[in-house]
Amino acid sequence: MLVCLVMAGLLIFPSCLWADAQPKEDTLKVEFSEIGPLVEIHNLAVDEAKDGVEDAEEARKDGIKAIDAAIDGLNKLGLALLNTPSNPEDPASPPIPPAAYDNVQNQILYALLDGQKQSLLQQRSSLIAIDVDKLEIQRDMAIDTITSSLETVYITYNSLGRQLELLNAQKELADAQVAALELQEDLGMVTAVVVNKTKNEIKTLENSIKQLERTRQTLKEQFNLALSYEFDEPLEIGEVPQVMRSKIVTTDVERDYKNAWENSYEVLLNEDESSKREADVLRKFRQGFYNAYQTMRDKQDVLELENAKLALAEKDYEIAQRKHEVGIISDLQLATEKNNYLSQQIKVELTKDEVFQAYHAYEWANRGLIVSTGSSASGGPSF
Secondary structure: HHHHHHHHHHHHHHHHHHHOOOOOOOEEOOOOOHHHHHHHOOOOHHHHHHHHHHHHHHHHHHHHHHHHHHHHHHHHHHHHOOOOOOOOOOOOOOOHHHHHOOHHHHHHHHHHHHHHHHHHHHHHHHHOOOOOHHHHHHHHHHHHHHHHHHHHHHHHHHHHHHHHHHHHHHHHHHHHHHHHHHHHHHHHOOOOHHHHHHHHHHHHHHHHHHHHHHHHHHHHHHHHOOOOOOOOOOOOOOOOOOOOOOHOOOOHHHHHHHHHHHHHHHHHHOOOHHHHHHHHHHHHHHHHHHHHHHHHHHHHHHHHHHHHHHHHHHHHHHHHHHHHHHHOOOHHHHHHHHHHHHHHHHHHHHHHHHHHHHHHHHHHOOOOOOOOOOOOOOOOOOO
């Protein structure tokens, strides 16, 4: 009966339906705002930094407790020689002077006990000197550094996608040019050298497209590994957010700096060092902070210029369309103008990515971390 039921099930539900019923592999979808929380939850280095702070704090408490108990035991041994009650509330109380002991043997024992007690007191002082607050600052700095690096990977992935779109458009135009050149070659208007040169340019474009595709895939792998996933885990990276121009042009850098330097991780970690060291760290942070601000303003200026170029490219394309409608220009000439317009559109989007990256770097500077604002198309950092 069991076999019959199984056979009936197979007849009623074909294998293809069983396959469709299987759960599909989940795809991790990440938006820019989710990077920070994901890093804190999944990144191994962040987990180790958090555990390190907790372990150090726990070890300090346990160590001081054990040393206090040991000192109290030594005091009890010494006081037992005089039959004197100990003071458990003050394990670090001054040792009983040797003159209080009534014989040489007890004086020798005192010296031994006192030597051990002094050693324990030194260890106790070392444990107390452990600055857990600085360990917490180092932990927070590690979290922010990893987060900012992963944000760069995110932006770079999108920028490379836009460049890939541009290369594909250029290849499409080059294919059209080759078709026209081959026809001209048949009519004796151009030589084979000109045709072959254009074909070589197409091969170069195809190679660049493959390299960009591989680089984008590598960035996905880095993103996955940074979150402790398998490198080939399905991943979908969202779009780069946009920043309003008003947020950039109304920025008061002097006001921001007055608050930002107090948040600087490097300043906080060196505030107990020599005055020269602390002053040097502060100078470097100030230079990085104002550089981040200037880069943000420069990128915004570039975006405004690229938008102006886009407006001109759009007018040129509209004129080309009208000329094509009345037969003044060829299909290839129209395709060229369209490609120019598309190229400028992509340049504007690339510049928007750079503006956002520069703006976000300035935000990081306000939080005390100076991050690199290199070109987002240069490939992301490795983990």
